[in-house]
Structures are given as structure tokens and as C-alpha cells.
Amino acid sequence: MAAGMAITLDELVKRFGGEVVGDGAHRVGGLAPLDKAGPAQLAFLANQKYLPQVETTAAGAVLISPADIEKLSKRDGGNFIVTPNPYAYFARVAQAFIDLAAPKAVPGVHPGAYVDPAAKVAASAVIGPHVTVEAGAVVGERVKLDAGIVVGRGVTLGDDVHLYPNVTVYHGCKLGARVIVHAGAVIGADGFGFAPDFVGEGDSRTGTWVKIPQVGAVDIADDVEIGANTTIDRGAMADTVIEHSVKIDNLVQIGHNCRIGAYTVIAGCAGIAGSTTIGKHCMIGGAVGIAGHVTLADYVIVTAQSGVSKSLTKAGMYTSAFPAVPHADWNKSAAVVRNLDKLRDRIKALETALAERDGDAPDKA
Amino acid sequence: MAAGMAITLDELVKRFGGEVVGDGAHRVGGLAPLDKAGPAQLAFLANQKYLPQVETTAAGAVLISPADIEKLSKRDGGNFIVTPNPYAYFARVAQAFIDLAAPKAVPGVHPGAYVDPAAKVAASAVIGPHVTVEAGAVVGERVKLDAGIVVGRGVTLGDDVHLYPNVTVYHGCKLGARVIVHAGAVIGADGFGFAPDFVGEGDSRTGTWVKIPQVGAVDIADDVEIGANTTIDRGAMADTVIEHSVKIDNLVQIGHNCRIGAYTVIAGCAGIAGSTTIGKHCMIGGAVGIAGHVTLADYVIVTAQSGVSKSLTKAGMYTSAFPAVPHADWNKSAAVVRNLDKLRDRIKALETALAERDGDAPDKA
Amino acid sequence: MAAGMAITLDELVKRFGGEVVGDGAHRVGGLAPLDKAGPAQLAFLANQKYLPQVETTAAGAVLISPADIEKLSKRDGGNFIVTPNPYAYFARVAQAFIDLAAPKAVPGVHPGAYVDPAAKVAASAVIGPHVTVEAGAVVGERVKLDAGIVVGRGVTLGDDVHLYPNVTVYHGCKLGARVIVHAGAVIGADGFGFAPDFVGEGDSRTGTWVKIPQVGAVDIADDVEIGANTTIDRGAMADTVIEHSVKIDNLVQIGHNCRIGAYTVIAGCAGIAGSTTIGKHCMIGGAVGIAGHVTLADYVIVTAQSGVSKSLTKAGMYTSAFPAVPHADWNKSAAVVRNLDKLRDRIKALETALAERDGDAPDKA
Known part of the structure; x- marks a missing residue:
């Protein structure tokens, strides 16, 4: 992306909302994951497990939620746009950069x-x-x-x-x-x-x-x-x-x-x-x-x-789907499934037999 | 559909078969469900549960089977085309009306x-x-x-x-x-x-x-x-x-x-x-x-x-498909399915144990 | 395929590998299954069960593996191309014949x-x-x-x-x-x-x-x-x-x-x-x-x-798929599947009951 397409954090916030923490005059010209972004790129934190990356990223700025920014042990020198939904914000900004970069279609037939x-x-x-x-x-x-x-x-x-x-x-x-x-x-x-x-x-x-x-x-x-x-x-x-x-x-x-x-x-x-x-x-x-x-x-x-x-x-x-298991294991179970009603009948028979014995036999008394 | 495209019941029967009961000179110019049809429209009865609608419909005529027309408590003033398969008859007539209304394609490349x-x-x-x-x-x-x-x-x-x-x-x-x-x-x-x-x-x-x-x-x-x-x-x-x-x-x-x-x-x-x-x-x-x-x-x-x-x-x-049930219920059953062969073995063991006891024990005698 | 497109077995081997047994100057111009091939056609043996057909085929030549040609009771008068993978060889030759026969596309826009x-x-x-x-x-x-x-x-x-x-x-x-x-x-x-x-x-x-x-x-x-x-x-x-x-x-x-x-x-x-x-x-x-x-x-x-x-x-x-069975049979099993966890509980109860009785009762002693 040409440097001329870079935009300040202040301008982003004006267009997409949120609040700048850090240097609002910092310019970014694209997006990248936290672990790959450089100073001219915007990254985002949407998943807690990447929180540690926010503290080490080289990104020019990070999109982050109000709750997550509070969890950072240090944020001096970092730039942030604070927004309730960093992932959706990322998506909107990304689309804007794409629209800027795309060749302009000429109206007409x-x-x-x-x-x-x-x-x-x-x-x-x-x-x-x-x-x-x-x-x-x-x-x-x-x-x-x-x-x-x-x-x-x-x-x-x-x-x-x-x-x-x-x-x-x-x-x-x-x-x-x-x-x-x-x-x-x-x-x-x-x-x-x-x-x-x-x-x-x-x-x-x-x-x-x-x-x-x-x-x-x-x-x-x-x-x-x-x-x-x-x-x-x-x-x-x-x-x-x-x-x-x-x-x-x-x-x-x-x-x-x-x-x-x-x-x-x-x-x-x-x-x-x-x-x-x-x-x-x-x-x-x-x-x-x-x-x-x-x-x-x-x-x-x-x-x-x-x-x-x-x-x-x-x-x-x-739900009604089974996850695949090793073929031989599956076949063992599948063979039983085909006769499940008979298996149930056998359980019923066992229960009846046991109940009858309980009735018949004195040994439970 | 233009009024000029309306067609008499007699003409329909001539083209598609069946028999008119009522006024063969009545004209219809389209099709509609029994509960929505007006005097210029043809309705059909293909499902017993709509039989009562036939007696109240405003349709210009109703396609009906020989058996169903006998079930009507009144049919005075109504127009019918009696045919063994009113649904198929409806489909054929509908297609004909569509063909009439469709813009004529001009042959050529x-x-x-x-x-x-x-x-x-x-x-x-x-x-x-x-x-x-x-x-x-x-x-x-x-x-x-x-x-x-x-x-x-x-x-x-x-x-x-x-x-x-x-x-x-x-x-x-x-x-x-x-x-x-x-x-x-x-x-x-x-x-x-x-x-x-x-x-x-x-x-x-x-x-x-x-x-x-x-x-x-x-x-x-x-x-x-x-x-x-x-x-x-x-x-x-x-x-x-x-x-x-x-x-x-x-x-x-x-x-x-x-x-x-x-x-x-x-x-x-x-x-x-x-x-x-x-x-x-x-x-x-x-x-x-x-x-x-x-x-x-x-x-x-x-x-x-x-x-x-x-x-x-x-x-x-x-058939070999299961209908979806609440996810938690399914997971309970699915966990058992994966071990169905073991379940069968346990039933077998129970049966054996009970049989042995029956052989061993005097209390059934 | 025009006769002019026929090719000798020697030429095939030169292009696709393998070894001729029989008449290397014999010409073939197409492919066909063993039971339908004529003298101008090449057949192949990829499945043991068709081995007897090799001995009766009218094919001009047969693609065959080194192992299979040894199994033939007679091969006098027959022509063979011996190759480790007759099926793949067949595929390559077939493609070549198709390319020969296909109309030549003219380069350009x-x-x-x-x-x-x-x-x-x-x-x-x-x-x-x-x-x-x-x-x-x-x-x-x-x-x-x-x-x-x-x-x-x-x-x-x-x-x-x-x-x-x-x-x-x-x-x-x-x-x-x-x-x-x-x-x-x-x-x-x-x-x-x-x-x-x-x-x-x-x-x-x-x-x-x-x-x-x-x-x-x-x-x-x-x-x-x-x-x-x-x-x-x-x-x-x-x-x-x-x-x-x-x-x-x-x-x-x-x-x-x-x-x-x-x-x-x-x-x-x-x-x-x-x-x-x-x-x-x-x-x-x-x-x-x-x-x-x-x-x-x-x-x-x-x-x-x-x-x-x-x-x-x-x-x-x-695997996790079941094969279709008659609908009524399936429904019987499917009804049980929905309650499999209860079935397992009933087995558990039976086992417990039996174990308790074994503990309680003197009749096994």
C-alpha cells in the first residue's frame, strides 16, 4: 500500500468510532496480526490468549477492548484504539483499506x-x-x-x-x-x-x-x-x-x-x-x-x-452427527446399532429375570 | 392475465380431458388456491383436508376427483371439472396459462x-x-x-x-x-x-x-x-x-x-x-x-x-439418518454409541452370570 | 480411429516404457476391454479375476504385469507389453490416442x-x-x-x-x-x-x-x-x-x-x-x-x-457413517439410540443388583 494511503489514528476514530490511547497522529496504512505487524500497521486483539503479544508487538497501534486494555501490565509508548468490538472494527478498517487500494471500476456498459x-x-x-x-x-x-x-x-x-x-x-x-x-x-x-x-x-x-x-x-x-x-x-x-x-x-x-x-x-x-x-x-x-x-x-x-x-x-x-473414529472401532459399534432393539429386549429380560428372582427367592428378605 | 386470455371450462376439457359439472361456458383466466380464488380463477382439491373449502370457495370452478365430488354436501351453483388427478390437471393448466402469458421468444441466433x-x-x-x-x-x-x-x-x-x-x-x-x-x-x-x-x-x-x-x-x-x-x-x-x-x-x-x-x-x-x-x-x-x-x-x-x-x-x-435432538442429549447418546460393543459385552456377562446362578442356585427350583 | 493412427508395440514401449513379448511390429490403434478387443486394439489386465480372459482375448496385445504373465498357462501367439502397472500404462496410452484423435485447437484469441x-x-x-x-x-x-x-x-x-x-x-x-x-x-x-x-x-x-x-x-x-x-x-x-x-x-x-x-x-x-x-x-x-x-x-x-x-x-x-437399512428396522434402532444413556444406566443397575446379591446372598458360596 502506498505511503500516501496511510491514515492517522485520529482519522480512523473519526470515521469508525472508538477512542485513541497514545499518539493520535500516528499513521497506519494496513493491517496485520499482532506477531507480524510493523509500525505502519494496525493489529487487533480479539482473543484473550494473544494478550501477551500486545505487550511485545511492533504494531503501530492495537485495536483493543476497554476490558482488555486494563489487563495490560504495561502500555507506555503503545498506541491503541479502544473499542468494544475490536474484531468488527478491524473488519471495517480492513475493508476501507481494500476499497482505497482497489482499481476504480469505470461506470458504464x-x-x-x-x-x-x-x-x-x-x-x-x-x-x-x-x-x-x-x-x-x-x-x-x-x-x-x-x-x-x-x-x-x-x-x-x-x-x-x-x-x-x-x-x-x-x-x-x-x-x-x-x-x-x-x-x-x-x-x-x-x-x-x-x-x-x-x-x-x-x-x-x-x-x-x-x-x-x-x-x-x-x-x-x-x-x-x-x-x-x-x-x-x-x-x-x-x-x-x-x-x-x-x-x-x-x-x-x-x-x-x-x-x-x-x-x-x-x-x-x-x-x-x-x-x-x-x-x-x-x-x-x-x-x-x-x-x-x-x-x-x-x-x-x-x-x-x-x-x-x-x-x-x-x-x-x-445435533445428530457422529464424529469419525477409527474404522474398525466404528464397525464394532455400528454392528451393535443395527440390533439395538434386540439389545434392549435382552436388558428387559434380565430385569424381569432378576425381579422374578427377587420375588421368588427368600435371600433378599 | 388479460381478460382475453380467459378460456371456457368446455375448452379446457376439450384440451386436457375431464368432465364439466356446472356451467361449461364459464371462463377462467388463471389459477389460485381454494381460499383465495375468485370467479375468474380455477382452484383444485388435491388434499382431503381442504374439502370444506370447496363448499365456500369463490373460485369460478374447482378441479375435483370423482370420489371427492360425491362427498360434497352441496354443489349447486358451483362449477367443477371432474378428473381422476386434480393436482396433475392443475399443473398442466397452469403451464398452459404461463405459456400464453410468456413473452414470445423470437427464433434465431x-x-x-x-x-x-x-x-x-x-x-x-x-x-x-x-x-x-x-x-x-x-x-x-x-x-x-x-x-x-x-x-x-x-x-x-x-x-x-x-x-x-x-x-x-x-x-x-x-x-x-x-x-x-x-x-x-x-x-x-x-x-x-x-x-x-x-x-x-x-x-x-x-x-x-x-x-x-x-x-x-x-x-x-x-x-x-x-x-x-x-x-x-x-x-x-x-x-x-x-x-x-x-x-x-x-x-x-x-x-x-x-x-x-x-x-x-x-x-x-x-x-x-x-x-x-x-x-x-x-x-x-x-x-x-x-x-x-x-x-x-x-x-x-x-x-x-x-x-x-x-x-x-x-x-x-x-434409511440411515438420525434426526437432530438437543445437543446435550445427543452427546450423552453419542458417548454410549462409541462404546456399544462394550455395552453388549456387559449384557452378555450379566446373562452369563444369571444363567450360572440359575444353574448353581437352588432358589429357582 | 483412422488406420493411419495405429502404432506398433515397439513404438509404444519406446514412448511409455515396458517390454514387448511377442510381435513388436504389431500395430494397435485403440483400447478396449479384454472381452471386446479385436486385433487392432490393446487391452489390459489390472484385476486378477480377468486372468482367464487373457487366454481367450482377441486383442492385438495385452498390457500385463511381470507376475501375471507368469501365471498364464499359454501365451504362444499372443502379444504383450509387460509393465509393473498395466492400469496406469493403459491410462497413458489411452490419453495419447485421444490427443491424436482430438481436433487441433488453433492458438489465438x-x-x-x-x-x-x-x-x-x-x-x-x-x-x-x-x-x-x-x-x-x-x-x-x-x-x-x-x-x-x-x-x-x-x-x-x-x-x-x-x-x-x-x-x-x-x-x-x-x-x-x-x-x-x-x-x-x-x-x-x-x-x-x-x-x-x-x-x-x-x-x-x-x-x-x-x-x-x-x-x-x-x-x-x-x-x-x-x-x-x-x-x-x-x-x-x-x-x-x-x-x-x-x-x-x-x-x-x-x-x-x-x-x-x-x-x-x-x-x-x-x-x-x-x-x-x-x-x-x-x-x-x-x-x-x-x-x-x-x-x-x-x-x-x-x-x-x-x-x-x-x-x-x-x-x-x-468412519462415522451408517449404511441404510430397511426404514422400519432403522426406526427401531434409532428409537433406542435416543435413549442409550438410559439403557446404559439400566445395565449399570443390573450389575449393581447382581453384585449386591452376590454379596448378600449365600447361594454362590
Whole structure:
């Protein structure tokens, strides 16, 4: 980062809050971990175990909480920005430095893009090569559409949306302000719905699956982020809804007519079947599977690889996954699991036998 | 929907079958649920529990089965189309209304597409912006290729195929008539095959993986639908085969040389390893994993998140997944599972002890 | 394959090693399984159970190991290439025949591609239609970029890289020589990192998630192969690293700051959370989930659908998945699993009761 991009601690505090302890005129031009930062860099303390590093760091300044700064045995000569949440503060400052350093995108439509004459694109938007914007689409201020994106008929993209390369947004979907969608994600494909129209059984069954038209769309609120190659299906009649500030990782599947509550985070490879409602502030672990037509309360946590088949009506942490153990050990246990009901019957028999003996026998008397 | 698009019940029956009870000249122009439909809309009864709604609905007409119409306490003044499968009938009518309302695509090749001179594209096909059609490809009548699609060398696309944006079809694959592929899906990538060519063990191992060429293709029959970002690998020597009317959801992986039987449905996030054969009319749940080189009989159902490691030779429902429970409860059980074989041994010991005592002791006599 | 492409066994041995037994001047022009090969085709024996087929095959020559050729009861008149690893030899020869037969790509940039003037593309590279190469990217010799690919700012692609259609490589990532990436894969999307900046609990919680900038990249070594629609996230501060000769299947998710050791193979639908290190020569089964911040030793094998939540410090095979059984049977066992701790308590009670009786009662004396 060029020296010219350095900024004083006083300026940081003016922009991001907090309070300077030490030299407010000290300049920093980047961020680094405590053990690697130099005088021109800002470090942060978010985890107690690194507290000793604060006393030895060469960082130009350290982001630290009011409680932690009190624990330092010495802080003479050190510079600090005191803030209740140093990690979040770090993240905001880091983003600002990145924005400063990033090449400025030039507003306008790349000559290699195709924008339908009946689409409405803000003059401040940046439309990359090989992008397609179909009729009736509305593209907001400062929207950034990277190469290869397809924005379908009648799609609405809010201000400051950023779609990474090769994203597809099907017709009629809406994305709120500041939504970020990573490469290859697909918003608004048809939900998986087919009516069985079969007659007869077995080899003599005839008939077919009849596709259920999916005429809802996907409605994504402000500040949502969606990971690479994730898929969110359009609703059958009503919309699939992603509430504001939801964060979704890569390769996640969200079925038609789901509603995901605000601030909920969903880790990679999770799959949520259709018509399921997830509350606000939930945390869905990696590779979790959630059945269709169930409801999860606010503040539910489902740990990685677990499966949810029924509604979870209370906040709390839920689990159904086993951790891997040596294969031979596992096989021993797994063999027993397959016959657990018989094992229970044997215990029952033992209990009965013992009880009978207690009744029969005089020796307990 | 414009009033001009309304259609009489008599006309519907002429096109889709069934029998009118009531006023065949009544016009409907759309569909809605029983509790929301108005006089210009068609509703349907597919689930017994909504039977009472039929008697109070304001719908212009109701799709109903012969058995259910007999259950109505009153039907005077109501209009009905009686059909054995109201849900499938609804789906077909809904699709027809959508087709009427959809903007008509203009046949032809978008100027921003690239079609190799050695490809053969029907004049009725609609080729979107930024599409690539390579040499030797054959594109059938009324095929719709949305923006950003890549159709490889020698691919054959049957009549009325619809590929959504950014789909990739590798060289040599064949898609039957009316196949639908959703955005981002990849048909015909190389199967995952490498020959180990290593010598030595541990740190002194040398050598490498040698790629096994994948020279088969993917052969997809008529009326198949494939979900967004799903991947179906090409065969190693012979083809991977998807039989007719198979329906595959999003983010599904199908390995090389699999064969998926007709009418089988596969839900999202399922993964099927190579060289596995699945019968007809199977239902594979979400996130199910199926090992390679196994065979599933016709009419097998595998419930969500279960794992299939051996062939399933009989129709029926199979399961190996646990539903999530509160984390603390799960951990208690999981700790026992890890030592189940020891638990079994303790039961055995108890049984032996009791049997010995029965033999030893006179008190049962 | 045209007859002109046939090659003598002597020529094969000159190029790929091994030793001819029989007629070195015999010509073959393709490969086939033992039971289908004709005189112009090469077959191979990699599995003992097909040994009898070697004695009856019509193949022009058979690839066979030194040990196996000794087991043949007759080999007069047959032609053989003797090699320690017939399967790997087969793979190499098959690839050579494919390369011979494949249409030769013409070096150069397709007129429908967009290459930024500040990118550097080798003259021998083949850049397809609708490709985007951004400023600062360096594209090596004989690189093949299929249609619809996006190569971000400052990306480096080594010699002989082949990216299939619609792949996205984010800014700053590096791919080594001969890396193959299949269609739709996304290299270098932002890792999933958000700092919680909330105050209060339940309904009165306020605040938001703050995005952690992801300023690392992805560093992929030579000879790696990556499957269709797989996603590998960029690092937060340091890079995500894929060491040489790693092979990754389709729909795999690799989180930010992971390191995957050389020669490791990862099967389809596996997910690896952030900051995890996997050793060399590991085998990660299909749909395996691995938690973040753990370390797997070299030569670890995790079987399909298992979950790894802690570091595995020793080589060996690990498992935590159950195979599907008939649904009713499973439900019986699953009901017991939910109460396993109570079952254990009942065994404990039985043991105690029996021990007490042994102490109390005179009948064992």
C-alpha cells in the first residue's frame, strides 16, 4: 500500500468510532496480526490468549477492548484504539483499506455486454463483458455486474449490489441493496415440484410426472451475501424469501418457498428443502440437511452434518452427527446399532429375570 | 392475465380431458388456491383436508376427483371439472396459462452468440446472447438456449430442449426431446478416475496419479429435468445414462457410468458415485449418498441424508439418518454409541452370570 | 480411429516404457476391454479375476504385469507389453490416442473473447468465445480457456492449464502447470467470514454481521485437477493452498485458508471448513464433512459421508457413517439410540443388583 494511503489514528476514530490511547497522529496504512505487524500497521486483539503479544508487538497501534486494555501490565509508548468490538472494527478498517487500494471500476456498459433496450440500468452501474441484462430489468446505482452474468426479465437489483462472474438471476427476482452474490450462484431456478400422474403398480405402471409451474420468484432483502455456486429456488406460487443480513456460504441449496430469517448464517453444503421457515439469528452448520415444511425458531443452532426432520420450536443447539473414529472401532459399534432393539429386549429380560428372582427367592428378605 | 386470455371450462376439457359439472361456458383466466380464488380463477382439491373449502370457495370452478365430488354436501351453483388427478390437471393448466402469458421468444441466433459454421441449428431454435455452439453440434426444433450456455463439439439437443443460462454441455453428449436443464448445471465433465502409479511407502513414496481418459459421454433421454448447478459426469468407456422422465434437483452429483432408471426422482444435494445403477421409479432423498458400483432395484426409496453402501435388491424404503435432538442429549447418546460393543459385552456377562446362578442356585427350583 | 493412427508395440514401449513379448511390429490403434478387443486394439489386465480372459482375448496385445504373465498357462501367439502397472500404462496410452484423435485447437484469441490490454497471453494459448481475461493476468504457453471463462485481475495460469467452460478464477489466484479445472468451478471466491457486532439478546438484539475482508488468494500447484462446480475459497489474510497433484471431484467445497497436501484425493460433495490442513496422500470420501481448524495427518482415509470434527493425528481409516437399512428396522434402532444413556444406566443397575446379591446372598458360596 502506498505511503500516501496511510491514515492517522485520529482519522480512523473519526470515521469508525472508538477512542485513541497514545499518539493520535500516528499513521497506519494496513493491517496485520499482532506477531507480524510493523509500525505502519494496525493489529487487533480479539482473543484473550494473544494478550501477551500486545505487550511485545511492533504494531503501530492495537485495536483493543476497554476490558482488555486494563489487563495490560504495561502500555507506555503503545498506541491503541479502544473499542468494544475490536474484531468488527478491524473488519471495517480492513475493508476501507481494500476499497482505497482497489482499481476504480469505470461506470458504464462494456461493449461486449448485451443490455436489452427495455432494461433500465443506472448510469453509475458497472456492467462487465459478456453480461446479459434482459428486458424489464432494473439495475440500481453503483451496481457491479462482473463478466458472464445473466440478469433475467424483470429482475430488480438494488443499489450497490455486486454480482460476481457467471451468476444467473432468473426472471422476476428481486435483490435488495448491497447484496453480494458470488460466482456461479443461481437465484430463482424452478423449484423441484412434480405431480405424480401414474396408474398401476410395478412393471405395469403407466403415466408420468407433471411439472408444477413455479410462478413465484426469489425476494432477497438488503445486505444479504450468497456464496459461490449456491442455488436458491423460486417459489411455486408465492416467493422464496431471504430476509435482510442473511449470510449464505458456498454450495448451499435452498428450496422453493423457504423463508430464511434476518441475520441467520448458513454454512457450506447445507441443504434446505422446500417450504421451510428458519427463524432470525439462526446458525446452520456445514452440510446440515433440513426437511421441507418445517419451522425453526429464532436462535436455533444446528451443528454440522446434522439432519432436521421436524420443527424445532425452541432456541438452542441441535445435533445428530457422529464424529469419525477409527474404522474398525466404528464397525464394532455400528454392528451393535443395527440390533439395538434386540439389545434392549435382552436388558428387559434380565430385569424381569432378576425381579422374578427377587420375588421368588427368600435371600433378599 | 388479460381478460382475453380467459378460456371456457368446455375448452379446457376439450384440451386436457375431464368432465364439466356446472356451467361449461364459464371462463377462467388463471389459477389460485381454494381460499383465495375468485370467479375468474380455477382452484383444485388435491388434499382431503381442504374439502370444506370447496363448499365456500369463490373460485369460478374447482378441479375435483370423482370420489371427492360425491362427498360434497352441496354443489349447486358451483362449477367443477371432474378428473381422476386434480393436482396433475392443475399443473398442466397452469403451464398452459404461463405459456400464453410468456413473452414470445423470437427464433434465431442472437448476434452476440457464437455458432460454429459446422454446427446445425434448427431455424426455429432461439439462441441467446453469449451462447457458444461448437462444431458438429445438432440443435433441434424450438430449442431454447439462454444466455451464456456452452454446447460442446458434436452434442445433440433434441426438439424443445430448454437450457437455462450458463449451462455447460461437454462434447459428444446427447439430450432427448423436451429436456430441461437449469442454470449452471454441467453435463459431461470428466469422471473422477485416476490410476495410482506409486512406489514405496510413507515419506519415501514416489510416483503420481495417472488420469484415466473419460471417453464415454452422457446420454439423457426424453423429458428429463436437471436442476441448477447439478453435475453429471461423462462415462469412462461407455456412457452415463439418464433414462426418460428422470427428475433431478439442484446440486446433485452423478458419477461416471451411472444409469438412472426412468421416472426416478433425485432430491437436492444427493451424490451418486460412479458405475451405480438405480432402478425405475426410485425416490432418492435430499443429501443421500450412494456408493459406487452398487445396484438399486426399481421402486427403492432412500430417505434424506441416508447412505447406501451396498446394493438394495428389493423395493422399499431405506434409511440411515438420525434426526437432530438437543445437543446435550445427543452427546450423552453419542458417548454410549462409541462404546456399544462394550455395552453388549456387559449384557452378555450379566446373562452369563444369571444363567450360572440359575444353574448353581437352588432358589429357582 | 483412422488406420493411419495405429502404432506398433515397439513404438509404444519406446514412448511409455515396458517390454514387448511377442510381435513388436504389431500395430494397435485403440483400447478396449479384454472381452471386446479385436486385433487392432490393446487391452489390459489390472484385476486378477480377468486372468482367464487373457487366454481367450482377441486383442492385438495385452498390457500385463511381470507376475501375471507368469501365471498364464499359454501365451504362444499372443502379444504383450509387460509393465509393473498395466492400469496406469493403459491410462497413458489411452490419453495419447485421444490427443491424436482430438481436433487441433488453433492458438489465438477468439474474436468474441475479451482480453484486457494489460493482460499477458502466450501466443500458443487458445482463448475461446465469450472468455474474459482481466488486467494483469498472465496466461502461460498452450493454455486452453474454453468458452465463457472469467480470469480475474492479476491471475497467473501456468503452462498447459486447461479451464473448461464457465469457470471463474477470482483476482490474484495462481494455478500451476497442467492444472485442469472443470466447468462451473469457482476458484477464489471470498471465504465465509463475518464478525458478529451485536448488542443485546433475543428480540432486542441490535447490530449486524461485519464482513471480514478476504485478501488472501488461492495458490494451486502443478498437476492439480478440480471437478465441475467445485468451489475453493480465497484466504482471509494468507492464501488457501492446494499442493501438487491433488485431485478434487465435483461439487466439493474447500474453505478459506485450508491447505490440501500433495497427492490427496477428495471425492464428490465433500466439504472442508476453513483453516483446516489435510496431509499428503489422504483419501477423502464422497460427502465427507471436515470441520474447520483441524489437521489430518498424511495417509488418512475418511470413508464416505463421515464427519471429522477433531484432528486425526495418525494415518489410517476413519468412519462415522451408517449404511441404510430397511426404514422400519432403522426406526427401531434409532428409537433406542435416543435413549442409550438410559439403557446404559439400566445395565449399570443390573450389575449393581447382581453384585449386591452376590454379596448378600449365600447361594454362590
